[in-house]
Amino acid sequence: MPLLRATDLRVAYGDTQVLDGVDLEIGRGEFVALIGPNGAGKTTLLRAIVGLVSLMGGVVKLAGHDLAATPRAAKAVAGFAIDPASLPALLTGRESLALVAGARGLAAIPPPTLALGETLSLTPVLDRRIDSYSLGMRQKLGILLGLLGDPPLLLLDEPFNGLDPRSALAFKAHLAAMVARGDTSVLLATHSLDVAERYASSIVLLLEGQVRRIWRSDEITALREHPERSLEQAMAEACGN
């Protein structure tokens, strides 16, 4: 059974069709990169998978749990990194971690989360109010909130925005290690094609709300090894220019 099975997802904002029949499947231990131009529907797709936008049609199943019928069981499977702008400014980092831990049914902030915070150099500011955080600090906290409780599927929307190179490298290594252990799958929406090309086991190109092209593992390997080919070039070709 796949960890995520999204079938014929349709989402519209007013008259604008944002997702137009998206099908996506992610198995255990997969690292899937979601790429596409601005406005392609990447963020909306991630939000639809965790129930943050209303579907006009389609079905989302997380580890077999239908998101519409059993939302709590389905949402327990996924961890969604919180947008830095949506963090609660009136709480401290540690308080917001405790809040989300409570919502996920955890008695306290799990030690691995705090350990990742230490790796990302966030520990010294955890007891400061979030409104005093820089963009990078907020981004790190949003990531920690998404990873709380080690959910089997991680949904990350441009998580490297604002991260300093050292933290970005540490986080990429952390993600790769989790995926390599086989206990976590990642769906990463990104414009960083180098990250997608280097870490992803499959890459999905979203264009105008539809899946235009999927590169599987062997194709990505071929792209990496070809001296004159790149994902950037392949994406441009798939987009039709």
Place this chain on the structure above:
Amino acid sequence: MILALHPALRADWLVLRRTGWAASAVLGTPALLLACCVAIACGDLYGGYGWCLAAGALLALGGSHAIAHARMLGTIERWRFGWCGALPTARGAMTWTLSVLTTAVLIVSLAFIIALLLAVSWHAPHHADLPYALAGMGLGVIIGTAIALVRVSRASVGRVAHADGIREPLLVLPWLNDRRLPHLVDWQRRAALVKWRRGGSFVLAAVVLAGVPDGPSIPVVVALVLLVLAWAWLAVVMRASADSTRAVMDLLGATPLDVHCARAASLRYPFVAALCALVPMIAGTLLTGRGIVALAWVACALAVSVWPLFRMLRVTTRPEPPV
């Protein structure tokens, strides 16, 4: 020399046209406050203008200052730290724009007062007192707003809203914190503190003071102060709790949050706050010596204050995710 207006004003105007005047953050609350002032003036026109001039003018001054100060501070914060914060603006454009806006709001508000006073007091026995009432109200509103404008123009505005809520409670109540949603109480309390320090619910104070009889005794004054403070504070807590609950539900929308737990956790702080507010309210009711009438009045006030709780309950039972 004609100073340029702040560039954000054009965008604000476009938003205002789209969302309508009802959503205007500039005119909404002052208009309500002034309506309350009018209620006082009209009530006391029957008993003479002395009280009206004193209480009405003071109320208009304090109320318009509190509301204008909070609104201007919010506007300046938005202009300085919002999307338009980095736009090149002419020196003094912000203060000039605020002055223009404030003058426009004052003219509209005063026109509103005059129209309402004329309409309500047409058949009053002391119709001749109307100019005094107008003078009192108008002067109070102008001075209160002008003081707010001067204060805001001189202040070095930082992120005041969040700094306001930083204070920790004198009395820590660990049992208030629901372990299923820890720190939601802190969020609600800090949000309430921010709202309170930004002007609170002065409109409600005006409504309470509208019931002040001519020449009140000291116990009645004490009673009214207790009622006003308790009611205004409770209204702020309820609104802040409802807003925080909506924000927390949005924040945790992707988590397997149990909505029943969320509802129970979000109601704790407002419930305890309502119990605390009841003490001064009951004391105030007893001091007024008006028995059933005052009690009914307090019950109505409570009902109005706890209205945001229904919004909270709706948010925590929302079947559909936000779009």
